[in-house]
Amino acid sequence: MRTDSRFIGRPSHRQDARAIVTGRAEFIDDLKLRGMLYARVLRSPFAHARVVAVDTEKAEAVPGVKAVLTHKNVPDWKAGTPFHIRVLDSKVRFVGDGVALAAAESERAAEEALEAVHVEYEPLEAVFDVDEALAGDAPQLYEAFPGNVVPGGFPLYGPDCLTGIRLGDVEQGFREADAVGEGTYKYETVANPLPLEPPGVIAHWEGPDRLTIWAATQSASWHRFVMLPSLGFPDIRAIATQCGGSFGSKNYSLMPCFYAAALARAAGRPVKMCFSKEEQFGAYTLRPGSRFKGRIGIRKDGTVTAVSGSWLFDTGACSDIPQAQVAVGCGELQLMLRCANWDLTGTIVLTNRPPSGVVRGFGGQELESALLPALFEALEKAAIDPVDFFRKNYVKPGDAYLWRNGKPYVDRGVDYSEALERGAETFGWHRKWKGWLVPTRVDGQTRIGVGVSVHGNADVGEDVSEAHVRLTPDGRAVVHACVSESGSGQRSSLCRMAPEGRQLPLDRVGVSPPDTLVNPFEFGLVGSRGTWAVGGAVISAAEKARAALLARAAPLLGAGEEELDTTDGRVYVRGRSDRGLSWSRVMGIVRTCSGSARYEEDFTVPNFLALFVEVEVDTGTGKAAVREVLAATDVGRIIDPQALEGQLRGCFGAAGLDTALFEETVLDRTTGRILNGNMIDYKWRTFRDLPGFRNVILETPMPTHRFGAVGVGEISTSPGPSAVLMAVSNALGVRMTGYPLTPQRILEAL
Amino acid sequence: MKQLLTLRVNGITHELSIDPWRTLNEVLRDELNLTGTKLGCGSGDCGACTVLVDGRSVSSCLTLAASVDGKEIATVEGLAPSGEQLHPVQESFVENGAIQCGFCTAGMEMSAVYLLGRNNAPDEEQIRAGLSGNLCRCTGYNQIVEAVAAAAEKMKPS
Numbered sequence: 074m075r076t077d078s079r080f081i082g083r084p085s086h087r088q089d090a091r092a093i094v095t096g097r098a099e100f101i102d103d104l105k106l107r108g109m110l111y112a113r114v115l116r117s118p119f120a121h122a123r124v125v126a127v128d129t130e131k132a133e134a135v136p137g138v139k140a141v142l143t144h145k146n147v148p149d150w151k152a153g154t155p156f157h158i159r160v161l162d163s164k165v166r167f168v169g170d171g172v173a174l175a176a177a178e179s180e181r182a183a184e185e186a187l188e189a190v191h192v193e194y195e196p197l198e199a200v201f202d203v204d205e206a207l208a209g210d211a212p213q214l215y216e217a218f219p220g221n222v223v224p225g226g227f228p229l230y231g232p233d234c235l236t237g238i239r240l241g242d243v244e245q246g247f248r249e250a251d252a253v254g255e256g257t258y259k260y261e262t263v264a265n266p267l268p269l270e271p272p273g274v275i276a277h278w279e280g281p282d283r284l285t286i287w288a289a290t291q292s293a294s295w296h297r298f299v300m301l302p303s304l305g306f307p308d309i310r311a312i313a314t315q316c317g318g319s320f321g322s323k324n325y326s327l328m329p330c331f332y333a334a335a336l337a338r339a340a341g342r343p344v345k346m347c348f349s350k351e352e353q354f355g356a357y358t359l360r361p362g363s364r365f366k367g368r369i370g371i372r373k374d375g376t377v378t379a380v381s382g383s384w385l386f387d388t389g390a391c392s393d394i395p396q397a398q399v400a401v402g403c404g405e406l407q408l409m410l411r412c413a414n415w416d417l418t419g420t421i422v423l424t425n426r427p428p429s430g431v432v433r434g435f436g437g438q439e440l441e442s443a444l445l446p447a448l449f450e451a452l453e454k455a456a457i458d459p460v461d462f463f464r465k466n467y468v469k470p471g472d473a474y475l476w477r478n479g480k481p482y483v484d485r486g487v488d489y490s491e492a493l494e495r496g497a498e499t500f501g502w503h504r505k506w507k508g509w510l511v512p513t514r515v516d517g518q519t520r521i522g523v524g525v526s527v528h529g530n531a532d533v534g535e536d537v538s539e540a541h542v543r544l545t546p547d548g549r550a551v552v553h554a555c556v557s558e559s560g561s562g563q564r565s566s567l568c569r570m571a572p573e574g575r576q577l578p579l580d581r582v583g584v585s586p587p588d589t590l591v592n593p594f595e596f597g598l599v600g601s602r603g604t605w606a607v608g609g610a611v612i613s614a615a616e617k618a619r620a621a622l623l624a625r626a627a628p629l630l631g632a633g634e635e636e637l638d639t640t641d642g643r644v645y646v647r648g649r650s651d652r653g654l655s656w657s658r659v660m661g662i663v664r665t666c667s668g669s670a671r672y673e674e675d676f677t678v679p680n681f682l683a684l685f686v687e688v689e690v691d692t693g694t695g696k697a698a699v700r701e702v703l704a705a706t707d708v709g710r711i712i713d714p715q716a717l718e719g720q721l722r723g724c725f726g727a728a729g730l731d732t733a734l735f736e737e738t739v740l741d742r743t744t745g746r747i748l749n750g751n752m753i754d755y756k757w758r759t760f761r762d763l764p765g766f767r768n769v770i771l772e773t774p775m776p777t778h779r780f781g782a783v784g785v786g787e788i789s790t791s792p793g794p795s796a797v798l799m800a801v802s803n804a805l806g807v808r809m810t811g812y813p814l815t816p817q818r819i820l821e822a823l
Numbered sequence: 824m825k826q827l828l829t830l831r832v833n834g835i836t837h838e839l840s841i842d843p844w845r846t847l848n849e850v851l852r853d854e855l856n857l858t859g860t861k862l863g864c865g866s867g868d869c870g871a872c873t874v875l876v877d878g879r880s881v882s883s884c885l886t887l888a889a890s891v892d893g894k895e896i897a898t899v900e901g902l903a904p905s906g907e908q909l910h911p912v913q914e915s916f917v918e919n920g921a922i923q924c925g926f927c928t929a930g931m932e933m934s935a936v937y938l939l940g941r942n943n944a945p946d947e948e949q950i951r952a953g954l955s956g957n958l959c960r961c962t963g964y965n966q967i968v969e970a971v972a973a974a975a976e977k978m979k980p981s
């Protein structure tokens with residue numbers, strides 16, 4: 074343990090822990106504003122239909138109802154990339170699409186009103202499969218997107234945003250290959266991240282052009298800077314409440330915001346729009362579907378010679394920011410597969426199912442889960458141990474890759490070979506791995522197999538963060554950063570990072586509320602950027618505040634600033650702790666010392682995570698279960714051991730590793746209805762099913778900030794599905810090619 | 824027709840006049856402002872709304888308030904009434920990092936209190952079984968199991 078810190082790497086409890094365990098933490102549905110109304114949504118029973126008539130007269134007469142809206146009288150707001158999502162449209166594109174909205178004094182009155190709305194639909198043919206959606210005669214979801222294809226390229230990532238990877242000469246690459254893996258592979262469980270708390274927002278127009286939004290979110294600022302152009306640039310103030318889990322899905326809550334803001338405007342009162350569990354299942358955010366059709370060539374020594382193919386990205390009924398997911402996915406793939414020859418094209422396809430959106434793993438988990446089965450085939454043919462392969466091919470310092478904006482970057486991070494090797498040793502890989510499609514052990518009808526996969530991301534330093542740190546005369550520090558709390562303990566981690574320069578006890582450091590009005594700009598807790606990007610801004614701001622304090626103290630102490638230090642609210646001459654003054658003496662009581670800083674994005678330090686998985690398959694019932702998981706990573710420096718452990722242990726659920734086995738949104742492919750839209754039928758890990766879990770976490774200092782740390786939140790689940798697929802294949806001795814690996818699939822394969 | 828009923832919640836008696844179709848969850852949250860008890864699914868599947876009624880754990884989202892007239896209700900707010908000294912279960916949740924987003928926490932704690940009331944030295948299997956009606960999406964459960972084991976240790980009669 075390095076000793077330059079009192080708090081980093083040591084356990085201490087989250088600042089909000091007490092509020093949570095006593096039930097005082099305020100989640101969105103716990104908030105009540107004066108005069109607040111409750112909103113409900115009438116939803117389409119058809120997967121694709123035109124709304125030919127809608128009559129709200131009776132609905133408006135229901136007692137307590139203050140506003141009823143349909144596509145005919147909603148504001149003309151638009152969202153999505155490019156703009157095409159309306160508050161309500163004259164066409165519905167999935168079962169559960171909004172048709173009418175009501176706000177009333179109670180939820181019950183709003184529901185009653187919607188029951189009284191009369192709608193006439195003209196059903197249209199619907200399409201649920203990406204290949205069928207691309208066919209010439211397929212029903213078309215939007216006039217603006219002929220062929221059901223949404224244009225690639227995410228504007229925020231600039232004109233060269235990755236839409237695929239095109240490099241070198243794939244023909245030549247395949248000629249050099251000793252083994253080729255090839256085929257069509259689907260990762261189309263479109264699982265639901267399904268945080269326990271359903272999404273929700275409250276909207277309140279404080280004036281005709283001033284909107285305040287309270288949201289359950291991991292990124293308050295998205296409700297301001299993303300919603301601004303959509304809503305015609307009112308002055309939006311966004312406030313994050315305690316967030317009951319997100320996993321990407323509550324990065325921002327587009328439709329709840331649209332509904333609440335439109336109703337609040339019509340009713341002239343604040344409106345709460347909390348989705349029900351059912352709506353969270355069927356009308357919010359699913360993991361995108363991913364289909365890879367292509368080939369991968371490798372040499373006997375494990376060199377990847379070529380990757381080519383088509384990546385079909387199923388975004389469901391609308392396009393939120395899939396272009397960004399495609400770009401990041403293509404970037405991430407290059408981190409794990411060093412290869413000179415690429416011809417990979419991403420295509421974003423619309424289908425008539427509930428929309429996909431932001432889910433952790435953000436493009437990378439989707440691409441790799443669909444593409445790695447092709448790689449595994451090549452590795453099997455060439456009889457290469459996957460650990461050796463990943464060790465050889467994971468990006469190393471000095472290697473170049475194209476990142477999301479299409480620009481090349483050179484890795485200046487660390488070599489993860491050791492993390493991988495130490496993980497393999499601790500897991501017992503070399504003992505358990507018997508070769509491709511060979512079980513580790515067979516015990517009657519139980520077959521044991523192992524698998525491994527890796528994932529990395531150069532997102533740890535992505536996007537912009539600004540922070541402000543204020544030191545007060547009473548010996549406290551306040552961090553102003555617009556950071557919400559959705560479960561990772563990020564707000565508390567910032568408090569650990571901020572005081573290091575001034576060595577304040579942790580209980581004397583606080584963070585401002587996550588409110589865009591009182592904080593500088595913060596992109597949000599996306600990717601794994603909390604530790605480096607957000608932390609970087611906070612640390613620099615804290616250093617500046619400290620410098621301001623020392624500059625004031627220097628003349629008072631008759632010493633140079635560089636001779637001074639500060640501990641526990643006192644400034645003193647280094648080595649002479651008797652020559653010192655309290656902060657209140659230095660500042661007086663009507664002053665604060667502060668510093669501001671901005672973090673600019675940096676894509677040159679990728680992170681990495683390997684998951685080793687041992688599964689058992691019962692060949693009688695076809696049931697596969699995870700016995701043990703080991704996560705291996707290098708985080709540079711552990712900021713908060715408990716929070717990190719918790720994040721890594723969270724790799725199973727929330728559309729993570731378990732999507733390989735049972736987490737799946739099951740769609741009826743004739744009606745477009747979700748067949749398992751409740752918490753019993755949607756299979757989900759419980760207390761009764763806990764696999765063994767270990768981790769190996771190295772701390773090789775990274776060239777990031779003072780503490781040399783990086784985050785891993787985004788990637789903790791991503792290698793899971795492909796590792797499980799490999800393990801089950803090995804257990805069975807049959808190459809499995811699709812998810813989820815249900816008993817039925819397994820029995821069929823046998 | 825509203826119905827008159829008496830609820831004793833965390834030791835305090837409330838006389839209420841409510842619609843007969845309202846759930847205990849709605850009454851606790853909306854009428855009594857006890858929002859520590861959460862509403863996750865509303866269908867009895869997630870355990871986020873767990874409270875104790877006459878010492879037995881129930882899903883408040885499925886319980887009509889009228890059906891618990893005159894009964895003794897315990898919610899998370901009653902575990903540490905003064906706010907100063909935490910209940911051993913709460914303390915252990917904090918110490919073992921058993922909290923991530925915190926949305927499942929109140930329900931988990933109430934189930935743990937119920938479990939430990941019947942079995943003051945549960946083994947791991949029994950803890951898992953005792954909490955199996957409560958879902959968590961964030962933690963992967965281990966830290967919660969550890970927290971409940973630690974709470975049992977703290978609560979052991981010395």
Ligand code: FES
Nearest residue numbers: 863864869870884
């Ligand atoms: S809210 Fe009652 S069980 Fe889920």
Ligand code: FES
Nearest residue numbers: 924927959960961
């Ligand atoms: S901590 Fe988030 S659901 Fe349990």
